[in-house]
Amino acid sequence: MNQTDNNLVAIENLFKEFVISGSFLDEITFEKGKLIRKRETVKAVNGVNMNIAQGEALCVVGESGCGKTTIGRLVMGLLQPTRGSIHYAGQRIDDLSRDQLIPYRRKMQMIFQNPYASLNPRKTVNYTLSEPVAYHFPELNKSERAEKVAEVMESVGISPKWGDRFPHEFSGGQRQRISIARALTVDPEFIVADEPISALDVSIQAQVLNLLMDAQEQRKLTYLFITHDLSVVEHFGTRVAVMYLGTLCEFGETKKVFSQPKHPYTKALLSAIPKIRTTESKHIKLNGEVPTPINLPSGCVFHGRCPHATDICKQQIPELDSSDSTHRVACHAIAEGRI
Amino acid sequence: MALLEVKNLDVIFKLRTGDVKAIDNVSFTLEKGERLGIVGESGAGKSVTAFAILNLISKPGKITNGQVLFEGRDLASLDDEQIRDIRGNQISMIFQDPMMTLNPVLTIGNQMVECLQAHRNISKEKAKEIAIEKLKAVQIPSAETRLDQYPHELSGGMRQRVVIAIALLSDPAIIIADEPTTALDVTIQAEILELLLNLCKEFHVGLILITHDLGVVSQVTEKIMVMYAGAVIEQGPTEQIIHQPIHPYTQGLINALPQQTIPGQRLNQIKGVMPSLQDIPQGCAFHPRCEYRQEVCSQQRPTLTQYAERLSACHFSQQFLDK
Numbered sequence: 001m002n003q004t005d006n007n008l009v010a011i012e013n014l015f016k017e018f019v020i021s022g023s024f025l026d027e028i029t030f031e032k033g034k035l036i037r038k039r040e041t042v043k044a045v046n047g048v049n050m051n052i053a054q055g056e057a058l059c060v061v062g063e064s065g066c067g068k069t070t071i072g073r074l075v076m077g078l079l080q081p082t083r084g085s086i087h088y089a090g091q092r093i094d095d096l097s098r099d100q101l102i103p104y105r106r107k108m109q110m111i112f113q114n115p116y117a118s119l120n121p122r123k124t125v126n127y128t129l130s131e132p133v134a135y136h137f138p139e140l141n142k143s144e145r146a147e148k149v150a151e152v153m154e155s156v157g158i159s160p161k162w163g164d165r166f167p168h169e170f171s172g173g174q175r176q177r178i179s180i181a182r183a184l185t186v187d188p189e190f191i192v193a194d195e196p197i198s199a200l201d202v203s204i205q206a207q208v209l210n211l212l213m214d215a216q217e218q219r220k221l222t223y224l225f226i227t228h229d230l231s232v233v234e235h236f237g238t239r240v241a242v243m244y245l246g247t248l249c250e251f252g253e254t255k256k257v258f259s260q261p262k263h264p265y266t267k268a269l270l271s272a273i274p275k276i277r278t279t280e281s282k283h284i285k286l287n288g289e290v291p292t293p294i295n296l297p298s299g300c301v302f303h304g305r306c307p308h309a310t311d312i313c314k315q316q317i318p319e320l321d322s323s324d325s326t327h328r329v330a331c332h333a334i335a336e337g338r339i
Numbered sequence: 340m341a342l343l344e345v346k347n348l349d350v351i352f353k354l355r356t357g358d359v360k361a362i363d364n365v366s367f368t369l370e371k372g373e374r375l376g377i378v379g380e381s382g383a384g385k386s387v388t389a390f391a392i393l394n395l396i397s398k399p400g401k402i403t404n405g406q407v408l409f410e411g412r413d414l415a416s417l418d419d420e421q422i423r424d425i426r427g428n429q430i431s432m433i434f435q436d437p438m439m440t441l442n443p444v445l446t447i448g449n450q451m452v453e454c455l456q457a458h459r460n461i462s463k464e465k466a467k468e469i470a471i472e473k474l475k476a477v478q479i480p481s482a483e484t485r486l487d488q489y490p491h492e493l494s495g496g497m498r499q500r501v502v503i504a505i506a507l508l509s510d511p512a513i514i515i516a517d518e519p520t521t522a523l524d525v526t527i528q529a530e531i532l533e534l535l536l537n538l539c540k541e542f543h544v545g546l547i548l549i550t551h552d553l554g555v556v557s558q559v560t561e562k563i564m565v566m567y568a569g570a571v572i573e574q575g576p577t578e579q580i581i582h583q584p585i586h587p588y589t590q591g592l593i594n595a596l597p598q599q600t601i602p603g604q605r606l607n608q609i610k611g612v613m614p615s616l617q618d619i620p621q622g623c624a625f626h627p628r629c630e631y632r633q634e635v636c637s638q639q640r641p642t643l644t645q646y647a648e649r650l651s652a653c654h655f656s657q658q659f660l661d662k
């Protein structure tokens with residue numbers, strides 16, 4: 001990927017497989033008079049290259065199960081990659097020990113999808129917010145810590161007076177704002193936001209998105225923003241990475257990808273956004289079902305559902321082209337000029 | 340006579356902390372083959388309305404007022420036996436989570452056969468035949484082999500299709516779909532919606548679609564009912580409501596959509612949150628959040644008033660209409 005000095009995060013040739021066959025004994029089968037060991041794996045991420053520039057909001061979109069959350073967790077160091085590397089500010093981080101990771105635990109924060117599950121129900125809001133501050137800023141005394149927490153609570157629109165309350169005493173939107181506050185209290189540089197608004201109502205979604213945009217402006221944050229809501233991407237993202245079955249099929253500036261989508265999958269995805277105030281729907285239908293990442297199709301992972309697939313698509317994995325670094329696509333049909 | 344007429348419906352939940360009126364004087368009609376969308380924020384009373392239609396409100400809840408007339412019969416007055424003949428038979432329901440409907444330990448085929456035999460006196464072979472026909476109607480490939488599969492062997496989109504096929508088994512007059520696509524991806528969502536729409540048109544089935552996604556209702560329904568804090572605040576033809584909403588809450592819901600602002604700009608959020616049903620403000624329930632509020636709004640509750648083909652509960656709807 002175009003390696004510039006401006007990159008905060010660089011992901012190179014990243015793979016992640018999960019073994020799902022269970023214990024060692026579950027993997028052993030007896031076939032044709034022989035003992036055979038079979039490991040079943042989910043190929044969640046398959047050779048992803050992606051850079052995240054300082055100060056941008058990079059959005060990752062794609063269908064359920066395509067590996068979005070897995071990428072987020074890999075970047076955060078919550079999962080070990082099977083292959084490939086992740087650099088943060090020039091430093092390789094995927095092979096660091098727990099202790100070596102501690103400084104990055106502050107700089108990099110994650111907001112999780114489910115605001116109901118991500119807050120500890122038995123801890124007050126004050127506790128939830130001040131604990132990470134105490135850990136990462138041991139030099140602060142108690143009142144300085146309280147001040148810092150109060151300031152962040154104000155900035156997300158939660159009154160510091162409510163600090164003694166428990167998560168269940170807040171609405172979904174308020175809880176999600178508390179999760180965001182928790183990520184912000186430690187002065188991060190980079191935030192992975194995994195579907196931060198999917199569980200919320202339209203009116204609350206607008207509140208939370210505005211909050212994330214304000215925080216970005218005030219704190220010069222960089223986001224990796226995971227979602228399957230394309231209208232949010234168009235609004236929020238500087239660049240967008242479209243994923244299908246663990247691979248990138250299109251990657252570029254949001255404006256370009258939305259105005260001139262190239263990959264057949266991106267085209268279908270964009271045509272499926274339910275728009276108000278347009279009567280006819282020009283929704284492009286895809287053939288077939290999403291294949292499982294257990295038996296990954298050969299060649300281009302999209303070929304089974306693609307109206308333009310030919311033999312080469314079934315055999316050879318397409319790579320992201322490099323003719324225009326601001327808008328790249330991985331598709332044989334486009335490379336060959338067929339579409 | 341309308342196929343379904345809900346008249347002045349009230350539902351109250353008796354809680355430790357006091358009574359909560361979850362549904363307040365809700366009325367609407369559905370003609371044969373008509374498609375209605377119910378929208379509103381979480382907690383507005385959409386699901387309770389659906390459950391009340393099917394007389395599925397159980398303790399601590401109770402229908403305390405009103406009628407649900409299906410082909411002229413009041414469903415609220417029927418006994419268990421009689422209501423079962425209507426529920427899942429003449430009126431089917433699709434829930435947000437397909438696993439609410441599907442039994443994880445039964446094959447798709449067995450569930451469908453069981454469902455059919457519960458309502459009709461037919462042989463297993465005949466039931467299977469109908470099951471396959473319905474699976475084909477929802478465009479499930481290789482329907483015959485699916486009969487032997489278990490729900491967990493299907494993807495999310497497939498499962499929701501099976502649920503729709505089950506809802507179709509009895510050739511219902513009405514399908515109530517409560518957030519049928521919220522758990523699905525956009526591409527699959529679009530397919531399922533198109534499918535529901537086509538099935539309703541083809542078989543002349545009435546549809547009540549519950550969602551908080553205005554994009555979704557605007558594509559599928561002919562009329563919309565917007566709820567806020569248990570009450571209907573605007574109602575009318577989809578076209579008119581989407582293009583010229585005359586209640587500030589509906590306007591707020593539409594304006595909050597990312598599609599309604601230039602990319603990169605702040606979204607138009609409705610400030611504040613919906614009040615809890617236990618402390619609904621005096622006057623108009625929406626007034627603390629309303630940018631147009633006047634003194635009258637905090638004192639007098641606006642009544643649902645007719646404006647041509649529409650109903651709206653706002654003191655200033657006429658002004659919005661004249662704009």
Ligand SMILES: Nc1ncnc2c1ncn2[C@@H]1O[C@H](COP(=O)(O)OP(=O)(O)OP(=O)(O)O)[C@@H](O)[C@H]1O
Nearest residue numbers: 018020042044063064065066067068069070071293
């Ligand atoms: N711990 C795990 N063990 C086994 N398989 C896993 C594990 N975590 C994820 N997977 C599988 O990896 C694939 C990618 O999952 P991931 O959660 O990254 O998808 P996603 O794109 O975030 O989907 P969604 O939109 O539904 O959140 C899926 O097939 C999932 O079942």
Ligand SMILES: Nc1ncnc2c1ncn2[C@@H]1O[C@H](COP(=O)(O)OP(=O)(O)OP(=O)(O)O)[C@@H](O)[C@H]1O
Nearest residue numbers: 352361380381382383384385386387388399551616
């Ligand atoms: N069993 C119950 N006991 C007490 N209160 C209930 C019960 N069921 C629903 N309510 C209350 O009735 C109100 C309306 O709930 P309902 O489920 O209809 O909301 P909804 O509009 O469907 O919201 P959502 O979009 O979140 O599904 C809520 O305030 C809810 O707390």
Ligand SMILES: [Mg+2]
Nearest residue numbers: 068069070194
């Ligand atoms: Mg995920």
Ligand SMILES: [Mg+2]
Nearest residue numbers: 385386387517
């Ligand atoms: Mg509901």
